[in-house]
Amino acid sequence: VNDCRSDPRFAGKFDKASGFITKSLLCVPMEYRGDLVGVVEVLNKRSGGYTQEHIGLLSSLASLASVAITNAKIISEQKNFFSHIMELLVAVIETSRPNMTEHPVRAAKLACAIGRAMGVDEYEYRMLYYAGILHDVGYVAFKNQRVLAEMGAMSVSEEMHPLLSVKMLEGTKMVEGALPYIRHHHERYDGTGYPSKLKGDAIPLGARILGLVESLEELRMLGVSAPDLERRALQEAEAGKGTRFDPKVVEAFVAVLADQGGTW
Numbered sequence: 630v631n632d633c634r635s636d637p638r639f640a641g642k643f644d645k646a647s648g649f650i651t652k653s654l655l656c657v658p659m660e661y662r663g664d665l666v667g668v669v670e671v672l673n674k675r676s677g678g679y680t681q682e683h684i685g686l687l688s689s690l691a692s693l694a695s696v697a698i699t700n701a702k703i704i705s706e707q708k709n710f711f712s713h714i715m716e717l718l719v720a721v722i723e724t725s726r727p728n729m730t731e732h733p734v735r736a737a738k739l740a741c742a743i744g745r746a747m748g749v750d751e752y753e754y755r756m757l758y759y760a761g762i763l764h765d766v767g768y769v770a771f772k773n774q775r776v777l778a779e780m781g782a783m784s785v786s787e788e789m790h791p792l793l794s795v796k797m798l799e800g801t802k803m804v805e806g807a808l809p810y811i812r813h814h815h816e817r818y819d820g821t822g823y824p825s826k827l828k829g830d831a832i833p834l835g836a837r838i839l840g841l842v843e844s845l846e847e848l849r850m851l852g853v854s855a856p857d858l859e860r861r862a863l864q865e866a867e868a869g870k871g872t873r874f875d876p877k878v879v880e881a882f883v884a885v886l887a888d889q890g891g892t893w
């Protein structure tokens with residue numbers, strides 16, 4: 630429209646309200662697969678009027694923008710879906726065994742705090758969080774014959790839960806880096822743990838951290854709380870320093886515990 634004022638579609642009230650004077654206007658729809666995503670509008674061409682060529686140019690810009698906007702929408706919907714699925718999984722894990730309420734989130738937070746104190750990078754930090762939340766998801770399979778059969782497990786024992794957790798999560802790109810932490814979260818620093826009897830630094834750092842967290846969480850799951858929690862947790866960590874637990878992880882935990890006022 631090269632003379633807005635003489636066009637019946639022109640809504641002059643916006644000019645009145647804003648003080649802006651619209652002389653000419655070019656407006657094209659932003660469409661994605663037949664759906665209207667938005668509109669693009671340009672105003673007041675400096676010289677001459679808008680032509681068919683300008684419509685073509687603006688339309689192609691609009692179509693590029695509509696693809697970008699739609700992609701951003703899809704990504705944000707997927708993020709929303711992912712975080713809801715994580716919440717659902719937490720609820721399922723919590724109900725898989727007695728006393729597990731709040732264990733996944735608490736374990737994730739403590740593991741991340743220790744990880745941060747030990748200087749892990751952003752990726753490891755994120756994987757520690759996923760591992761903390763998901764490390765015991767294998768317990769869910771204990772009650773599901775179909776899942777057990779699919780995994781080739783005829784009967785179940787406590788010691789199978791890390792491997793079952795890994796089996797259930799395998800193929801999920803987003804948590805791939807957390808799988809070694811999950812697989813080895815019951816290894817012991819002196820090589821007497823399970824499932825692989827890994828020893829010392831052969832155990833991934835995330836799994837060494839989660840291993841200590843798992844033992845400390847046992848205290849909480851047994852009902853130990855403040856004011857006994859700090860003393861009992863320190864006792865537990867010190868007692869296993871160098872045997873069950875990596876001494877460096879124990880030291881980081883001691884610092885985190887002091888920092889958090891004796892609790893987690």
Ligand SMILES: [Fe+2]
Binds near residue numbers: 790814843
């Ligand atoms: Fe576990």
Ligand SMILES: [Fe+2]
Binds near residue numbers: 732764765843846
């Ligand atoms: Fe656990």
